[in-house]
Amino acid sequence: MQAEIITIGDELLIGQVIDTNSAFIAKQLNKIGISIYQVTSVQDDRNHILKTLKEAESNSDIIILTGGLGPTKDDITKKTIAEYFNDTLVRDDLVLKNIEHLWKSYIGGKLLQVNKDQSLVPSKSTVLMNKLGTAPGMWFDKGEKTFVSLPGVPYEMSTLMEQYVIPKLKEKYNCPFIMHKTLLVYGIGESALAARIEDWEDALPKDMRLAYLPNLGKMRLRLSTKGFDEIKLKERVDAEIEKVIPLIKNEFFGFEDEEGSAEIIIAKQLTKIGKTLAIAESCTGGLLAEQFTKHSGASAYFNGGVVTYSTESKKSVLGVSKEVIDSHSVVSGPVAEAMASNSLKLFDSDFAVATTGNAGPTKGESDAEVGTVYIAIASKSRVYSEKFNLGNHRIKVLNKAVNKALEMLLKEIFKN
Amino acid sequence: MQAEIITIGDELLIGQVIDTNSAFIAKQLNKIGISIYQVTSVQDDRNHILKTLKEAESNSDIIILTGGLGPTKDDITKKTIAEYFNDTLVRDDLVLKNIEHLWKSYIGGKLLQVNKDQSLVPSKSTVLMNKLGTAPGMWFDKGEKTFVSLPGVPYEMSTLMEQYVIPKLKEKYNCPFIMHKTLLVYGIGESALAARIEDWEDALPKDMRLAYLPNLGKMRLRLSTKGFDEIKLKERVDAEIEKVIPLIKNEFFGFEDEEGSAEIIIAKQLTKIGKTLAIAESCTGGLLAEQFTKHSGASAYFNGGVVTYSTESKKSVLGVSKEVIDSHSVVSGPVAEAMASNSLKLFDSDFAVATTGNAGPTKGESDAEVGTVYIAIASKSRVYSEKFNLGNHRIKVLNKAVNKALEMLLKEIFKN
Numbered sequence: 001m002q003a004e005i006i007t008i009g010d011e012l013l014i015g016q017v018i019d020t021n022s023a024f025i026a027k028q029l030n031k032i033g034i035s036i037y038q039v040t041s042v043q044d045d046r047n048h049i050l051k052t053l054k055e056a057e058s059n060s061d062i063i064i065l066t067g068g069l070g071p072t073k074d075d076i077t078k079k080t081i082a083e084y085f086n087d088t089l090v091r092d093d094l095v096l097k098n099i100e101h102l103w104k105s106y107i108g109g110k111l112l113q114v115n116k117d118q119s120l121v122p123s124k125s126t127v128l129m130n131k132l133g134t135a136p137g138m139w140f141d142k143g144e145k146t147f148v149s150l151p152g153v154p155y156e157m158s159t160l161m162e163q164y165v166i167p168k169l170k171e172k173y174n175c176p177f178i179m180h181k182t183l184l185v186y187g188i189g190e191s192a193l194a195a196r197i198e199d200w201e202d203a204l205p206k207d208m209r210l211a212y213l214p215n216l217g218k219m220r221l222r223l224s225t226k227g228f229d230e231i232k233l234k235e236r237v238d239a240e241i242e243k244v245i246p247l248i249k250n251e252f253f254g255f256e257d258e259e260g261s262a263e264i265i266i267a268k269q270l271t272k273i274g275k276t277l278a279i280a281e282s283c284t285g286g287l288l289a290e291q292f293t294k295h296s297g298a299s300a301y302f303n304g305g306v307v308t309y310s311t312e313s314k315k316s317v318l319g320v321s322k323e324v325i326d327s328h329s330v331v332s333g334p335v336a337e338a339m340a341s342n343s344l345k346l347f348d349s350d351f352a353v354a355t356t357g358n359a360g361p362t363k364g365e366s367d368a369e370v371g372t373v374y375i376a377i378a379s380k381s382r383v384y385s386e387k388f389n390l391g392n393h394r395i396k397v398l399n400k401a402v403n404k405a406l407e408m409l410l411k412e413i414f415k416n
Numbered sequence: 417m418q419a420e421i422i423t424i425g426d427e428l429l430i431g432q433v434i435d436t437n438s439a440f441i442a443k444q445l446n447k448i449g450i451s452i453y454q455v456t457s458v459q460d461d462r463n464h465i466l467k468t469l470k471e472a473e474s475n476s477d478i479i480i481l482t483g484g485l486g487p488t489k490d491d492i493t494k495k496t497i498a499e500y501f502n503d504t505l506v507r508d509d510l511v512l513k514n515i516e517h518l519w520k521s522y523i524g525g526k527l528l529q530v531n532k533d534q535s536l537v538p539s540k541s542t543v544l545m546n547k548l549g550t551a552p553g554m555w556f557d558k559g560e561k562t563f564v565s566l567p568g569v570p571y572e573m574s575t576l577m578e579q580y581v582i583p584k585l586k587e588k589y590n591c592p593f594i595m596h597k598t599l600l601v602y603g604i605g606e607s608a609l610a611a612r613i614e615d616w617e618d619a620l621p622k623d624m625r626l627a628y629l630p631n632l633g634k635m636r637l638r639l640s641t642k643g644f645d646e647i648k649l650k651e652r653v654d655a656e657i658e659k660v661i662p663l664i665k666n667e668f669f670g671f672e673d674e675e676g677s678a679e680i681i682i683a684k685q686l687t688k689i690g691k692t693l694a695i696a697e698s699c700t701g702g703l704l705a706e707q708f709t710k711h712s713g714a715s716a717y718f719n720g721g722v723v724t725y726s727t728e729s730k731k732s733v734l735g736v737s738k739e740v741i742d743s744h745s746v747v748s749g750p751v752a753e754a755m756a757s758n759s760l761k762l763f764d765s766d767f768a769v770a771t772t773g774n775a776g777p778t779k780g781e782s783d784a785e786v787g788t789v790y791i792a793i794a795s796k797s798r799v800y801s802e803k804f805n806l807g808n809h810r811i812k813v814l815n816k817a818v819n820k821a822l823e824m825l826l827k828e829i830f831k832n
Contacts, residue, residue, distance in 0.1 A: 014446050015442030027431030036429040209490075286703065296776065307723070312764070360712065393548055396571045398710065
């Protein structure tokens with residue numbers, strides 16, 4: 001079973017908006033065994049939409065469109081689809097009622113004709129009622145093929161996908177299960193990893209695909225397959241995973257889940273063992289703390305952090321001694337270690353991680369080369385630091401430093 | 417002049433990675449007057465890549481590909497492009513030297529054959545040297561048409577786009593200048609703003625386009641035009657800007673530049689007047705500090721911040737009194753104000769901003785409704801706070817809170 005996603009809107013083609021819809025839809029479809037052949041983004045242009053629909057129909061069983069359903073003149077998806085199906089637009093009274101209700105509840109004043117006309121739908125379509133907005137979703141059966149048109153507003157689209165599209169697709173098609181298992185691996189490069197597990201990879205069953213997903217110092221290794229017997233599938237994937245883990249036993253830190261990555265593994269473990277975390281940042285400037293606080297539930301284990309950006313604040317807020325700074329420089333292992341130890345105490349925590357470095361583009365208060373970052377870990381029993389050279393691209397240095405800090409934290413927490 | 421973007425990688429089609437590359441590339445091309453006909457995302461699949469290349473070549477002048485250039489077996493873009501051009505792969509010694517240098521500097525150990533082989537490039541291509549990674553960019557001229565293959569890693573791709581691709585495209589094609597000027601406007605809604613500046617907008621020259629770009633509580637107003645005489649273009653755009661600014665004199669805070677937005681205006685002003693900033697965050701958890709520290713030069717004005725996530729740390733680290741917390745709750749104006757005042761002193765700064773709120777999805781230690789955020793500003797002469805209700809989507813609440821904090825900070829700093 002194969003699907004295609006077509007995202008429609010000028011804003012996508014001028015780079016003003018990043019297309020997050022297609023990743024969401026792809027993930028949802030993948031979960032029910034539908035793979036995505038292609039994602040195509042096109043402008044609000046009649047000919048181009050018609051051409052893209054035709055090509056998609058010739059390649060795929062399921063075509064999902066988002067965008068171009070608004071009330072203004074540039075939104076032409078609905079009438080273009082009607083044209084594609086030689087169909088006419090008819091008023092849907094329930095949709096009109098929904099529009100009137102939304103208008104009354106959130107906007108007020110006289111309902112405009114353009115908004116009333118959002119209740120016009122192709123006569124051959126089944127309406128997917130959009131309680132969150134005035135543009136309805138539409139479902140079209142064309143024999144074995146299915147076309148679905150959804151609004152481009154992400155939360156309206158995602159709600160319609162979950163409420164209607166996925167259940168209806170599961171009902172219409174005999175969907176296989178798709179199984180992905182993603183291993184989080186640290187401390188080994190892509191090529192070295194590939195060499196290490198080459199024999200295992202070569203011996204994988206034909207239906208299993210392995211992907212290497214390197215990203216700024218961390219690596220994800222994803223094993224995928226699909227089939228109709230979910231239990232058997234899981235057993236087969238787990239059996240392969242069991243063979244590879246011994247080959248990477250020092251580098252493997254856990255399975256990545258839906259929500260996130262290393263920080264989620266750390267968060268779950270800290271919550272489970274009832275321990276707490278403090279963070280002291282210099283060069284990473286809040287980015288490390290944000291990895292944890294962007295997920296809900298951080299208050300269960302994250303006591304807090306400091307961003308001691310200036311040298312003065314390292315002394316006054318964190319109590320790093322002038323002597324240590326003067327004799328080792330502000331970008332140094334001893335300073336990172338003092339930051340970690342002192343933040344551990346300041347926030348009365350079980351673990352602390354600290355960063356100090358020079359992210360560039362120029363040398364700062366210290367003489368450290370651009371890209372030099374020291375990361376320290378403190379626990380109640382020990383404190384230590386490592387030095388890294390993370391290149392000369394500022395944003396890259398910061399993100400690599402965060403990944404290195406998460407790696408060291410993972411190692412420390414699971415050691416205990 | 418028309419371009420097409422092809423992003424390659426299984427991870428895009430299963431929704432594991434959101435394609436941010438195509439928006440970046442589209443924006444860069446738009447700036448030099450090249451519009452995007454289509455963005456297509458496909459799997460690492462030989463036939464599909466060949467088919468997509470062929471279709472793109474028939475529609476567009478410029479085809480930019482990203483992804484599939486890694487050293488592992490699933491990365492097949494390079495050999496597929498070579499096949500498309502009936503070309504063979506040859507060793508590029510400079511690329512090999514770059515790979516060896518990167519390996520020695522950042523990885524160490526024996527250079528693997530798969531990485532050495534990343535220096536194999538199609539003989540008809542011009543190498544775009546990638547100093548940040550082992551996969552080189554490649555440029556192909558096919559008569560008037562251009563094909564460019566770039567690595568999928570965003571930082572590597574963006575650096576190659578800026579360093580090589582854009583300058584080379586400008587040289588090859590007669591690209592017009594596209595001029596955008598973006599005004600940052602706070603404290604007025606889209607419709608009210610449109611009504612206020614309606615006469616000015618109606619009187620704009622035919623070639624100028626105005627766009628309203630509302631985003632999570634801030635508004636950007638973008639005036640665009642294009643032409644071949646850069647100096648004249650700039651004069652004409654500036655003349656229109658001079659007319660509109662008096663109409664929004666209380667809401668206009670500056671021009672957004674390439675690098676960033678409100679935080680850049682704040683950074684420049686603080687640096688200019690020699691004043692410093694401290695930040696105390698609860699719900700925003702480091703995200704606000706990161707807005708400043710992600711840009712270079714922050715050490716000139718940013719003394720530091722605290723992320724007092726737990727109630728205990730608000731007391732112990734920031735010295736917010738138990739009485740204030742007990743009588744007003746931890747999510748309250750008085751607590752936000754105490755956080756701001758105390759961080760001002762702790763970091764010996766001229767301005768401080770503080771956030772405390774509940775970003776959801778569930779109620780936390782306080783009884784505050786999900787989405788309630790208090791933001792406080794402290795200067796040497798005063799401290800005050802505002803209450804906001806920012807909805808019930810966690811990431812949205814956090815980003816809206818950051819935008820509100822930047823707005824309040826802008827107002828405070830420019831008041832002085």
